[in-house]
Amino acid sequence: MSSEAVLQGRSSRGIIRQILREPLLGPLLALVLAVIIFSLVSETFLAPYNLSLILQQSVVVGILAVGQTLIILTAGIDLSIGAVAVLGTIVMAQAAGAGGPLVALAATFLVCVALGAVNGGLVTVLRLPPFIVTLGTFTAIQAATRLLAGSQTYQVPQGPLTFLGTSFSIGRFNTTYGVVAMLLVYLFVWYALSQTAWGRHVYAVGGNINAARMSGIKSGRNLFSVYLATGVIAAIAAWAALGRIPNADPNAYQNANLESITAVVIGGTSLFGGRGGVVGTLIGTLIVGVLRNGLTLAGVDSLYQNIATGILVIVAVAVDQFARRRSL
Amino acid sequence: MSSEAVLQGRSSRGIIRQILREPLLGPLLALVLAVIIFSLVSETFLAPYNLSLILQQSVVVGILAVGQTLIILTAGIDLSIGAVAVLGTIVMAQAAGAGGPLVALAATFLVCVALGAVNGGLVTVLRLPPFIVTLGTFTAIQAATRLLAGSQTYQVPQGPLTFLGTSFSIGRFNTTYGVVAMLLVYLFVWYALSQTAWGRHVYAVGGNINAARMSGIKSGRNLFSVYLATGVIAAIAAWAALGRIPNADPNAYQNANLESITAVVIGGTSLFGGRGGVVGTLIGTLIVGVLRNGLTLAGVDSLYQNIATGILVIVAVAVDQFARRRSL
Amino acid sequence: MTRAEEVPPVLQARGLVKKYGNVTAINSADFDLRAGEVLAVVGDNGAGKSSLIKALAGALVPDAGEILMGGTKVHFRNTRDARAMGIETVYQDLAVVPALDIATNVFLGREVRRRGLMGTLFRRLDMPRMRTESSGHLSDLKIGIKSVSQSVETLSGGQRQGVAVVRAGAFGKGVIIMDEPTAALGVRESGQVIDLIHSIRERGIPVVLISHDIPHVFEVSDRIHVHRLGMRAAVVSPKIRSMSEVVALMTGAEQPTDGERAGGG
Amino acid sequence: MTRAEEVPPVLQARGLVKKYGNVTAINSADFDLRAGEVLAVVGDNGAGKSSLIKALAGALVPDAGEILMGGTKVHFRNTRDARAMGIETVYQDLAVVPALDIATNVFLGREVRRRGLMGTLFRRLDMPRMRTESSGHLSDLKIGIKSVSQSVETLSGGQRQGVAVVRAGAFGKGVIIMDEPTAALGVRESGQVIDLIHSIRERGIPVVLISHDIPHVFEVSDRIHVHRLGMRAAVVSPKIRSMSEVVALMTGAEQPTDGERAGGG
Amino acid sequence: FGVAGCSGSSDSGGSDEQIKVGLVTKTDSNPFFVKLREAAQAQADASGAELISLAGAFDGDNEGQVAAIENLVSQGVQGILITPNSSSGILNAIKSARDAGVIVIALDTATEPEDAVDATFATDNLAAGVSQGEWVKATLGDTAPQIVMLDGTPGGTVDTFRHDGFLQGFGVEEGAAEIVGQENTNGDQTKAQTAMENLLQRAPGVNALYTINEPAAAGAYEAIKGAGLTDQVVIGSVDGSCTGVENVKNGVIGATVMQFPAKMAEQGVDAVVKYVQDGTKPSGFTDTGSQLITDTPVDGLDSKDTSWGAENCWG
Ligand SMILES: Nc1ncnc2c1ncn2[C@@H]1O[C@H](COP(=O)(O)OP(=O)(O)OP(=O)(O)O)[C@@H](O)[C@H]1O
Ligand SMILES: Nc1ncnc2c1ncn2[C@@H]1O[C@H](COP(=O)(O)OP(=O)(O)OP(=O)(O)O)[C@@H](O)[C@H]1O
Ligand SMILES: [Mg+2]
Ligand SMILES: [Mg+2]
16 A cells, blocks of 8 residues: 555545545544543553553444444444444353354354344334434343343353453554554444445435435435445444453443444534544543543542533533634 | 413414424324223223322423423433432432421522533533533432432432422322422423523524524523523432432432423434423423333333333334324 | 715715625725616626625625715624615625525514504514505516415426515615516516616616616616626716717727726726 | 337326325326427426426336336336436425535435445445546536535525536436426526526437426427326417417417327427 | 552651551442441541542443453552452452552452452342341242342342342242243332333232342332232332332331341451551452341341331431
8 A cells, every 4th residue: 555655645645535535623622622631630541551441442342433433424323333342242241152263253253243234134124314313223232231230240261252351562562553553443344434336325324315325326225335344344333342351342432322423523524424534533531531531540539530621521622612613 | 471372362363373383193192992992901000099109100201301301402302311310319408407398498409500500501601512412411410419419329208308299189190299289390490491482592592502692692591590490400300300209219210301302303303403392391201101101001021111112212203204104 | 076065975985895705805995876777787896885885785895995875984894884874785685585485584673563552562464464565566567476475486497586576666765676576587577677767767766787688778777887797887978978989998909088087987 | 200100209108097185196197208308298287297397206106007118118116226227307496405405416326425434335435536527527517616516505595406406417318307397496596497408409318398487488399398287188289379379279270280199399 | 460559659668657548439429338438538538548449330340340440540549449340350450459569459349259359348238138038038928929030230249139138038039930920120210110021911820039139129009009009019128228218118118138238348448547656468259248127127137118228227
């Protein structure tokens, strides 16, 4: 890709422009501001170990937020994504006992993609509102997960299933393969959204579905593919979750839906569809992670942390709005 | 009003037409269907006592859903409404101890309206997205409530504060003033939305805020008033909640936001704003209440109930879509 | 030019500027509307005509420059301020709320309440009256619409435009601005709008008409404001200049006289 | 009429019906487009012109009736089916995605990928090429736009229309349908669209032009399809009928001849 | 392999330094944890230590607890007190904390295995459940039991212990015919009320009620009162909050089993302080005990009355 980039100097500048054209200035400013403040308050904050921690803590919600971004770009919303990932962890752990790690991975991807297909089918074929569809499947999947798991949690063995929790070092910076996986998911989806026809169609479908249809875009198919992709992403998140905690718990990640939506919206993607992108979501995810970590390092108790987080989320978006209005 | 209605025969037919023009057929069908099925499955289901129970159980979320409808009609969303009501109950209980029931009621309305003003101010003055604003205030208000309440729940004395829990009979039908209050809130807001300029402006602001502004509507003021009204409604919900259980608990109603949004959306109001109304929301609230009650009567275990509820919510909306497409 | 010096223009702008990022939509534009006249504004696509009239209607706050009414400076923060001064506008992008019905759209922002207690105390709208009036106005324009309780999104492009025109025409007291009101209208409906403009002028109310239809412009206007590259290039009289000369002025192929350039018309 | 009998019409409709609730938008309408001709469709607002061409373009599935291409029955479930048969359309409501840039809008649904592995394997779009081509097409139409990377929502009404016209004009191979393509365009830009239509006809591609601008219609069309009350009232020849006669036919003030009524033109 | 320990931040040890203790509860919301937090705060203040209290967002928020442990280690605390959400879910995080030289003490809920932490100060929730079951059974006497169980969150460790303990104390098997209804309430009074109202429609003959905690019992009581069945139903609960004891006194709840969160917290903080000061590591399981509180004692069951309860309650 790098030789291509040299040959196509004009287009790679185009890519950078493309990145910068997303309304990222605000979230970025908020993130930088938070980092500066916390590094003044606590010496440990900027330690490589601590920065790596923040990344690791962001992995699962960060990956889910990529799927959420896709759905929100199509003017939808996915309330079930966290529940799908949790079911994924249970399936993975149970299948690992029965058939070994590869079977377990395959089963997880299969189940998550199938559930993506159910959501996508209801949204595209029956044309039901995504909010209701995913609220319904969320409720049903969560209950099904608990039934499947009984009242138990399941340990997974060290090995391929916990691979994404394995850590490695680059210089002084120690991190896990889960972080790498997250960044790869972001890179991949960023490329698909901004550099392929499929991605342009996602924006068109989210921005004006009638126009998209009249332009000959297979809007149903495009929408459906987005839900399938989100299923795949949920499976990756499930895998990463077992890397973080090698123990599948039917009660885990109950707030993952809201947290992933928060990351998307802080990142500047419009809930009305058609505007935004994953780079903003990554920044949004990091803002949330930095806040939690930084406030703890500053010695703030969690109730006060919640008050502070609530206010800071609003401030982050206010900074964004302000920056955008200035730049107009 | 009745003599007026006689004189204005044409316009009262207009009102009925107005009611029917909201996309209500689907939700209504779904409700009727659910009622028929459950009355076949369980003999007790149609007993006046049981029907009254369903209404009573719907009171708090039903009232909150009216406020949620207003906000959603303006193309917003209120994630904080449940937290505001819970804070209202704590304030009411604490102020009752300190200053008696009237002071308590006044304090509650004041606090709830003030929080509505905070949400409304951030949305209208700073033009921040309602999702982010109310997510932020939700987080902060919930934490503040817990700090305020300490580790305690607060008993309120019988009297004005529990008035909405008092029951009375109409023939064999026994119900509470809370149910009456809920129905009055619905009636009042229905009137305001469909019969006054303020209501038309709410739809205009939600449907096309630029057009509303260019038509000379004070869109900011209208939007702000919606948030204030929602504050008032949250206070009424808090009062009704203490009627149900005379014990203010900082941890109650954690799902009230999602439940109220669900009722609104099942009721056919569009999350994109400008379409829908409170009659649909009432039906939506009842659908949820009937499902929960009916499934329990049918002896369905709670996890299976959740699965069934999830599926039925989707079915209810699918019926709606189908009915609407037929009627086109 | 003498008349113009005696009575100050009804609506006037000096040196208006509006930039979007690095696009200059209005580039130090002047504007003069005299009492009782029909002033046409013509210019290429993207010349900045809509932006100019948005500034005059309060829909857009200019970065610089001033607006005067009857010689006194005014400051419009929003369309309400402009409306309060009697300025009514038909916007090019129509500014209707698709999900609401026609009657509600026509009366949006100026709803009529019932008489008596029902209106004052209960603030109930007089929907029957608003329906009757809007359907009267629409049939004056010969826009055939079955029911004014229909939502605007079910109308054809031309019918929508008719709704927007009716709204401004029915309520304008000071100045009526129309941004391409006949663009989507049929021959007959366009003719009705032209008639409407004539009858508004007869009521003594000045009209600003933006149009790409030069024959219409010549049929109806007293003076023609030629807009080019974000500013007023000239004001000409349709009695002196021919249609092709006006088109040439729009594209810059011909130069205006000094008087025309100065806005003397 | 002999020529028409020899070669089957390129695009034909018989007895099309489309109802919205109790509004009949298309009321058993016929339609014939001959090879290489420019067919104008005229009619009052709400006559059902847009609905008719939406049915022909696959944007609307009629309740009854049939569509034929080159004499064989076709069934369009969506615009893609129609496009696959070479039918390109400029819709009255433009069908652009406001948040996307101009180049993306022009190539929407027919994006160009890079050459080589980058395109086939990585499916990377060739944005530079799409930008260059769209800006070429736009300047052919003399629509002055600074940058094709600008989002469509920042364009003036006329510029948007230009984008929609460019899209259809550049890609149509079989039939090009334009629903009021010049409604928002300036004199110069309208002239360019008329030129574009001429040049399309020279390429041998037939054009359907819906317009309220009767002089334009007479300037460019070979035959005129008069639409009234949801159906074809007549097909007339601009060489035989005058402008005022056509307007009278539209409103029903004048009756067509039997041949005209039968669509003989 | 395991997660590498941190070197950058484990610069604790010097006893001249401020002692920092981290507390990680399951949630911020449950009054039980609030009491735990308050008691820990008081104890820390008394010993001149700094306390940072964190919590998961909901019951089962392992990820939140893991992040809290990681951030506390990064912050430089010497000891972490934790009420683990799931007994095994967060062991890796605990292990890396201990590898980094932080001592970890479980409060309220034991980990599995128990020696994953340095020490445990907890209520035996199974025993608490057993007490509740025994009392309800004994109070019912010869009446044929019809049991309703209002659980908290399915799958939670505490939930499971209390639930199983109740059945064991009552002497019935899971799934027995005597159990006429069961609902999940998340320990929320409003959910419990609605659930009980609906269950009473189906099983109007219910006479024995298990509740996961006192708010659930209070909600259920409203439902039972509404149906006019207060004399028929024997209500048991667990917690020992002051509101709960008050409710026992007023006859809302028949009996509750009191826990002693303050004891757990105080002992936990003391253990950390002691370790920092002189290096003594705490170890093993310390049962902080539970006590049946009722004004209608039954023979053969040790119980205290509500005035004792009011003196020893929490919250
Ligand atoms: N919101 C906006 N953001 C960026 N550029 C804008 C915006 N609105 C208008 N412009 C630009 O300002 C210029 C003038 O636009 P305007 O709509 O005033 O033109 P116009 O003369 O009305 O054209 P038309 O005859 O096509 O309606 C155009 O180049 C347009 O692209
Ligand atoms: N989605 C819809 N729902 C209800 N009625 C509709 C709908 N679309 C069109 N109509 C009605 O069908 C009729 C024909 O509309 P159409 O848009 O085809 O007219 P048109 O001839 O293109 O008019 P114009 O010249 O104004 O564009 C109109 O009366 C319109 O109100
Ligand atoms: Mg314009
Ligand atoms: Mg049309």
